[in-house]
Amino acid sequence: MKILVVGSGGREHxxxxxxTQSPRKPALYCAPGNAGIASSAICxxxxxxxxAGLKDFALREKIDVTVIGPEAPLALGIVDEFRKARxxxxxxxxxxxxxxxxxxxxxxxxxxxxxxxxxxxxxxxIADALAYVERQELPxxxxxxxxxxxxxxxxxxxxxxxQQAIVDSMxxxxxxxxxTQVLVEQFLDGEELTIMAFTDGKTVVPMPPAQDHKRVGNxxxxxxxxxxxxxxxxxxxxxxxxxxxxxxxxxxxxxAMARLGSPFQGVLYAGLMLVNGTPFVLEFNARMGDxxxxxxxxxxxxDFLDVIESVVEHRLDQLPVEWHPxxxxxxxxxxxxxxxxxxxxxxxxxxxxxxxxxxxxxVFHAGTAQKGNEIVTAGGRVLGVLGxxxxxxxxxxxxxxxxxxxxxxxxxFRTDIAHQALKT
Numbered sequence: 001m002k003i004l005v006v007g008s009g010g011r012e013h014x015x016x017x018x019x020t021q022s023p024r025k026p027a028l029y030c031a032p033g034n035a036g037i038a039s040s041a042i043c044x045x046x047x048x049x050x051x052a053g054l055k056d057f058a059l060r061e062k063i064d065v066t067v068i069g070p071e072a073p074l075a076l077g078i079v080d081e082f083r084k085a086r087x088x089x090x091x092x093x094x095x096x097x098x099x100x101x102x103x104x105x106x107x108x109x110x111x112x113x114x115x116x117x118x119x120x121x122x123x124x125x126i127a128d129a130l131a132y133v134e135r136q137e138l139p140x141x142x143x144x145x146x147x148x149x150x151x152x153x154x155x156x157x158x159x160x161x162x163q164q165a166i167v168d169s170m171x172x173x174x175x176x177x178x179x180t181q182v183l184v185e186q187f188l189d190g191e192e193l194t195i196m197a198f199t200d201g202k203t204v205v206p207m208p209p210a211q212d213h214k215r216v217g218n219x220x221x222x223x224x225x226x227x228x229x230x231x232x233x234x235x236x237x238x239x240x241x242x243x244x245x246x247x248x249x250x251x252x253x254x255x256a257m258a259r260l261g262s263p264f265q266g267v268l269y270a271g272l273m274l275v276n277g278t279p280f281v282l283e284f285n286a287r288m289g290d291x292x293x294x295x296x297x298x299x300x301x302x303d304f305l306d307v308i309e310s311v312v313e314h315r316l317d318q319l320p321v322e323w324h325p326x327x328x329x330x331x332x333x334x335x336x337x338x339x340x341x342x343x344x345x346x347x348x349x350x351x352x353x354x355x356x357x358x359x360x361x362x363v364f365h366a367g368t369a370q371k372g373n374e375i376v377t378a379g380g381r382v383l384g385v386l387g388x389x390x391x392x393x394x395x396x397x398x399x400x401x402x403x404x405x406x407x408x409x410x411x412x413f414r415t416d417i418a419h420q421a422l423k424t
Contacts, residue, residue: 001026003039003305004058006048006078007069008032010332010366011290012383013065016041016306017362019296021276022305026064031057034373038366051078054281058087065090065308068266071147074286075101087410090308097286099253100269103183106284111362113256115249118273120185122317124169127357129182133162143301144169146178149224150214151339155187190275192282193236194292197270198248198307200316201263205249208299208323209237209419210292216339218416225339226381229417231392232295236274236421245270245279253284294364294384295328329395329418331385331403332366336379336410345369346377350406361402362386375377376409 003026005015013036017026020040031054033043046053049072049099058066062167066082068074068091077094091097104122111117119313122131122145132138133156142165144152151177156162162184170178197206210232216222239406249270257264269285269292288296299302301322310319351363367379383406387399396418403413 002029002061002385003027004029004031004054004061004063004066004350005069006031006054006066008034008037008048009069009290010381011293012069013037013364014294014297014384015069016362018300018304022303024305024354025309026305029061029063034365034378035368035370036363038370039332041413046190049073049076050108051076051081054078054088054138055081055085056299056304058082065312067091067308069287071097071100071285071287073211075147079392080218088148088312090312091266091340092286093262095260096257096264098154098262099264099284100254100286101147102145103143103234104181105281107183107254109253110198110261115252115281116279118188120183122181122183124181126166129166129170130163132184132244133166133236136184137304138162138250138339139187140186142163142166142169143183143185144173144175144179145181145183148175148178150225151175152178158204160379179231182254188273188275188280190273190280191236192276193234193272193279194289195242195245195250195270195272195385196235196288196292196296197246197269198311198316198321199254199264200311201254201258201265201268202313202314204245204254204268205245205321206242206250207296207317208233210234210289210295210350211236212289212292213417215416216334218414221293223339224303227289228332228334228414229330229384230291230295231327231395231418232292232299233327234421241274241277241279245272247280249281290366291330291332291384294330294386298328298331298362298386298388300325326388326390327392329387329399330364331387331399331413331417332381333383333385333403333406333408333411333413335367335377335382336412338412342380344376344378345371346410347374348376348406348408351375352405360388360398362403363406382408382411391419393422
């Protein structure tokens with residue numbers, strides 16, 4: 001059996017790594033992949049947003065199932081194109097992926113489905129948006145409507161910051177087409193939680209709750225990033241809360257998309273804010289999160305390939321999906337300067353076989369490349385170092401033990417991943 005994974009980050013490395021554990025021993029390909037993925041799959045030099053190139057490859061190589069990692073190809077309609085070519089693919093259609101590709105569309109569907117979310121208003125004209133924020137309570141949230149690689153959200157503490165965020169998005173086009181429309185949203189104060197779910201368009205199977213660390217600095221300070229680490233399970237996500245999220249958030253959204261004629265297949269990601277214990281949706285994503293995938297997938301006991309096929313074939317209700325009772329912590333090692341500008345091509349040291357993978361640790365490559373005999377940096381987030389244990393504290397200790405053995409010039413990482421959960 002041949003499987004193609006699309007993408008080049010830590011999320012995709014985690015997917016490939018998990019698929020290598022399948023007793024069915026599939027032949028694995030990844031496009032474009034990275035230096036870490038290359039040890040487990042054949043890397044194909046096709047960009048993840050080259051829909052035509054990926055389709056041609058899948059047809060030529062007779063790929064049995066293609067798994068889409070990042071959001072960009074989903075928004076471009078890769079699933080629709082693959083299905084037209086009678087290729088099996090794991091992920092939502094272009095219309096279903098609008099839940100992530102358009103924050104305005106997502107808000108509209110949430111309103112229709114009575115899913116709790118912050119009050120928000122959308123704007124096409126900059127003057128209207130600027131006038132609106134003059135009348136609103138602070139802080140306030142400004143969001144670019146489209147895909148902005150996790151950087152299109154500004155929490156404005158002052159009116160000046162709110163106005164600047166609107167000007168940057170709508171006039172200066174710092175997010176390109178993604179920011180031509182903006183959403184001005186009520187600020188919610190609480191604790192964040194991520195609950196992802198497998199869904200075949202009807203059945204919803206939630207994954208264990210995780211918490212991402214978006215800010216670059218310890219204590220959740222500094223600029224927003226794509227994610228500096230994560231842990232799972234997050235104690236905030238009690239069994240009662242998980243049931244509530246399934247019944248009040250995930251299943252209603254899957255049912256709504258089916259009613260709209262765009263059944264959602266793949267992974268539905270709910271980014272939540274718990275306000276006095278009540279879950280509000282901050283955002284929906286149309287794929288697995290990064291770095292949440294790196295802490296959730298290792299806990300999947302059921303064969304990941306079986307899950308993928310049951311989703312693609314609309315029979316998820318027939319598959320018992322089981323999870324390990326362990327805990328996981330992932331620490332992201334980033335390039336100097338990230339999330340701002342950074343150098344690439346810096347050699348990594350310490351990636352020895354005993355370090356890279358064991359029963360209690362794994363190093364996922366997020367932004368690396370092979371250069372001769374060396375592995376070098378090729379992105380802002382370079383590695384995701386996973387620790388696993390019976391408890392969160394064990395997992396955290398293991399993650400940081402491995403982090404200390406790896407180095408590259410300019411490397412920085414947070415030293416407090418999962419600390420908040422361990423305080424409680």
